[in-house]
Amino acid sequence: MTDQHADLNAKFQKRIFSGIQPSGNLTLGNYLGALKRFVQKQDEGIETIYCLVDLHAITVWQDPEALRRQTREAAAAFIAAGIDPARSILFNQSQISAHAEMGWLLNCVARMGWMNRMTQWKDKAGKNAEKQSLGLFAYPTLMAADILLYHATMVPVGEDQKQHVELTRDIAAKFNHDYKTEFFPSPAPLIEGAATRVMSLRDGSKKMSKSDPSDASRINMTDDADTIAKKFRKAVTDPEPLPETLEGLEGRAEARNLVNVYAALADISPEQVIAEFGGKGFGTFKPALADLAVSKLEPISTEMSRLMADPAEIDRILGSGAEKADAIAQPILAKTLDIMGMIRSR
Numbered sequence: 001m002t003d004q005h006a007d008l009n010a011k012f013q014k015r016i017f018s019g020i021q022p023s024g025n026l027t028l029g030n031y032l033g034a035l036k037r038f039v040q041k042q043d044e045g046i047e048t049i050y051c052l053v054d055l056h057a058i059t060v061w062q063d064p065e066a067l068r069r070q071t072r073e074a075a076a077a078f079i080a081a082g083i084d085p086a087r088s089i090l091f092n093q094s095q096i097s098a099h100a101e102m103g104w105l106l107n108c109v110a111r112m113g114w115m116n117r118m119t120q121w122k123d124k125a126g127k128n129a130e131k132q133s134l135g136l137f138a139y140p141t142l143m144a145a146d147i148l149l150y151h152a153t154m155v156p157v158g159e160d161q162k163q164h165v166e167l168t169r170d171i172a173a174k175f176n177h178d179y180k181t182e183f184f185p186s187p188a189p190l191i192e193g194a195a196t197r198v199m200s201l202r203d204g205s206k207k208m209s210k211s212d213p214s215d216a217s218r219i220n221m222t223d224d225a226d227t228i229a230k231k232f233r234k235a236v237t238d239p240e241p242l243p244e245t246l247e248g249l250e251g252r253a254e255a256r257n258l259v260n261v262y263a264a265l266a267d268i269s270p271e272q273v274i275a276e277f278g279g280k281g282f283g284t285f286k287p288a289l290a291d292l293a294v295s296k297l298e299p300i301s302t303e304m305s306r307l308m309a310d311p312a313e314i315d316r317i318l319g320s321g322a323e324k325a326d327a328i329a330q331p332i333l334a335k336t337l338d339i340m341g342m343i344r345s346r
Contacts, residue, residue, distance in 0.1 A: 017152035019051035022071040025210035028219035029198035039082035059135040080303035091321035102145035144168040165189040201235040204253025232290035244278040
């Protein structure tokens with residue numbers, strides 16, 4: 001972040017905002033790339049706001065009952081992973097209408113050229129762009145609204161979402177310039193950890209994805225201990241043992257991925273993993289990784305099952321979180337409307 005951005009952000013309370021789409025089947029990639037870090041941030045003295053972005057989910061058609069179930073499942077994953085609703089704000093986006101309202105206001109600030117450059121739009125729309133929803137095209141502006149609605153100064157994201165935070169900074173800067181104010185901060189992306197981008201267990205060149213046709217390609221947050229262990233033991237690798245140095249992983253995507261996953265689960269560096277397992281074959285390393293993963297993930301999947309058995313309690317937690325989030329969002333939305341010249345007489 002440049003000195004200019006840092007100077008601007010110094011005027012704002014340190015606040016983290018991040019959201020996950022409740023599209024079902026959260027994976028190990030979601031846990032290591034997001035949930036695990038979200039939990040750690042609770043202990044850093046920074047206000048933490050976490051959102052299940054169900055308005056983003058409907059940029060493509062969703063079965064209503066499935067969306068409700070998936071939203072509760074994502075909430076259960078947050079809580080089971082260690083998010084404490086008493087220390088962090090956890091809610092689903094659609095309970096706060098200010099998200100949609102701020103999204104429209106920022107649609108009128110963002111430029112078409114910026115939106116056309118978004119790589120995820122190009123990837124998702126492909127050759128059928130004319131058949132996609134307007135929401136899918138415009139959702140990066142809603143994402144900017146999600147962040148700026150809380151004056152968030154930091155946004156934990158994976159590498160593939162960094163462009164969206166950069167767009168948010170562009171929108172904030174244009175708003176501040178156009179209205180001659182310093183109302184919005186310039187949020188910084190937080191990209192941390194050894195496994196911010198977890199790759200497929202079947203193909204180390206592809207990101208682990210809940211949409212992959214092969215269930216063996218990913219670890220689901222709902223997998224039981226036996227399934228977790230089996231998937232790691234069957235993960236695709238090459239015939240060579242692990243190298244003695246980290247540089248020896250060059251060109252070995254599957255091996256590098258498993259080393260990174262071990263490091264992230266064990267809270268150590270990839271160099272430390274290599275120091276322990278360098279020269280050993282995957283017949284030794286994969287069972288050790290499987291045991292580690294089970295010890296970390298099986299308690300989460302068990303707690304998720306317990307929470308999902310009481311959907312009313314999940315809804316209560318989300319509602320309570322929405323009340324807390326709304327108390328922050330409404331004054332910021334109101335000031336935005338004032339700055340833009342809207343009459344508000346009731």
